[in-house]
Amino acid sequence: MAKPKFSIDQLRNPETRYVAFGELVRLYTPQLYAQIRRIVQYHEDADDVLQNTFLKAWQNLDNFRGDCLVSTWLYRIALNESLSHLERCRRTESLDDADNAAVRSLESDPYFDGDETERLLQEAIATLPEKQRIVFNLKYFEEMKYESMSELLGTSVGALKASYHLAVKKIEQYFNSLD
Template sequence: MADDKQEIELMALLQDEKQKSKAFNQVVLKYQQQLYWQIRKMVLNHDDANDVLQNAFIKAWNAIDSFRGESKLSTWLYRIAVNESLTFLSKQRTLHIGDDLEDVMINKLEADSYFDGDELQLKLQKAILTLPEKQRLVFNMKYFDDMKYEEMEAILGTSVGALKASYHLAVKKIEAFFEEEKTL
């Protein structure tokens, strides 16, 4: 409830030309971490996540006048961050034609000084990369952030039933990946 009140106040400030940039800075401060981690789990590398996060906030800033509050501000920002992540990955796929983008990403992650996962955590990232991009989003939101399906529905525009099925399938695929690795 406190969050809703704060969001209403922020929205009022964002509509005031004189207060707009200050209010947007508050938006950045409030949501940067949630959005960063969401993006980071998709692009894996810190430098790439930083670029995508900046892009997401700049898109939000440029479109803030058209935001009418039909959804929660956080949902709207998440949607922008998700779109920016998917756009980034699609550009990377075009840039690395002929290579397996997932292999490129894992290599980059292994070289990333801002990743200190153990062997199993690295293997989990490899397993997650075998999922289709939208299923990766669903898995990350549920498994790591324990996000409510209703919230995910608002961000991804997919029904709760489909999201539950997608998550269940993602878990099965990941467990199967680990089982297969055992036999190697």
């Protein structure tokens, strides 16, 4: 990763905060976007969640105690925002009549260029409960260590391993059901 062009002091100082935060946004946008997109899957949703993530970060700069890396702090906000987004979607879908609900499919998404297997994998991931989805994405795609994940999510390593194991089983079942 490129060296940050801002410091925590600059982020805390009201005089330098705006410029420093601009540098922070430039530095972390691609990584945060990738992480959010894996969870919410669609570009428009990922764009909304990413903007909300940076807005939350801006509004809570004074609450950042500096006891973890800025990137970890941002990842946490991004994960919380992604979870909130999924929760909102689920509530909206449950309110909609199943017949009238807008059918979204990665197949018709112009910003998804995976093959058939990748599309099915994403569909299988979408069936997972939110937290399992996050654990699976972090482990399977980003190959994050359980210890780092534990720090990020505030969950024990044992619980994360169990969560990943369950997610894998469910995805396998999904693929088996297609055969």
